[in-house]
Amino acid sequence: MPRTRTSEPAHDSADTPAPSSKPQRRIQSIEVGVRVLQALVEQRRALPLKELAALADMPPAKAHPYLVSFMNVGLVQQNPATSLYGLGPMALQMGLAALQQLDALSEASDEAVRLCTEADLSVAIAVWGHLGPTVVRLDEPRYPMHVNMRVGTVMSVFNTITGRVFAAYLPEKMVRSVLEDEHRRVVGGASVAFDAPEVQQMLADIRASGMGRGLSQPQPGINTLSAPVFDADGKVVLVLTVFGPQGVFAAGIDGKEGQLLRMHAEAVSRRLGFDPGAKIKQ
Structure with missing residues (x-):
């Protein structure tokens, strides 16, 4: 729930630009130069000047001053030694700072809507909590639908598509721990389901399709699709389910x-810094 502010800090009008519907001034040379980056x-x-200029769609003589x-x-x-150009230390610092400012749930919430x-x-939207997959956001369509799910619901690891x-995609040790705890709470005794060939x-x-699918499960009459969202390290951070x-x-x-x-899940992953060509970590 958003917090309500009881007061607003005072601002000097000279320091705060007034809102305007007019187009803001742009520096075209910066926009052109960013094509090189x-x-x-x-x-x-790292790239040679000629190839880099071609990729940036400008002649080498124009790319070089940038x-x-x-x-x-x-x-x-x-x-x-090679005269090749590559990203420098400031680019790395900027990238790391941008990643630190990202919040996976905030990024995913906009896509979920x-x-x-x-x-x-x-x-x-579900995240992996200490008891397993936990619903942290739920968006409803125009028509009413009665499902046994609300924000805060902890979902079964194997009996739900999200789980x-x-x-x-999670490390096996982590999944086994929660799965066995779930089995003890619900059934009693140790679970060996993880090792079953069909599982x-x-x-x-x-992993092959990049998505989980359930027909009339886990709830009869309800079909489900779930897709993972990855962070910059290639680790699954949340799951989007429709x-x-x-x-x-x-x-x-x-x-x-x-x-x-798939499109929206991949969009969130990209904003979190995930490289689709990189190896997914488990």
Whole structure:
């Protein structure tokens, strides 16, 4: 729940620009120069001037002064042995500072709202809590739907699609610990379900498709799709889940809703610094 401010700090009007609907002034040369940095970011390797200029869509003679300026402030560095240009220490510091300011739930919440509207389905965000997958946000579509889920609900590891997606990407030791605790609380005794061949195949299928799917489960009449969100280290930080009535939601991984879910989950991962080409950590 957002906090209510009882008072606002006083501001000097001379220090605070007044809101304006007019277009703000831009410095075109900075926008042009950033194309050089963007090329280095996208290629993820040091480049010669000619290739870098081509990727930035400008002649080498135009790219070089930008590189000199970026080197002066540490955004770019040049290898004296190869003359190749790469990102400099200031670029690294800026990247790390940006990552530290990111909040996974805040980034995912905006995407969840859009996904709910575009798919016209319920959308849940779950994180891995000390008892297992825990719902921290729930967005509802236009039509009412009765499901046994609310913010704060702790979901089963293997009996929910959200839990299965977490299990597919989290470290095995972490999953086993919560799974065994869940089994003791619900059934009693130790659980060996994690080692069952069919369970291992289920987790492998989720990793292969990048998504979990449930038809009329965990609740009869409700279909579900769940997708992971990764951080800059390639670790799963939360799971986005869409669910709806079986009669209107086929839950096809390659269907419209599946593509929307994948697109929004990947958008959150990118904003958290995840490289789609990087190895996912477990």
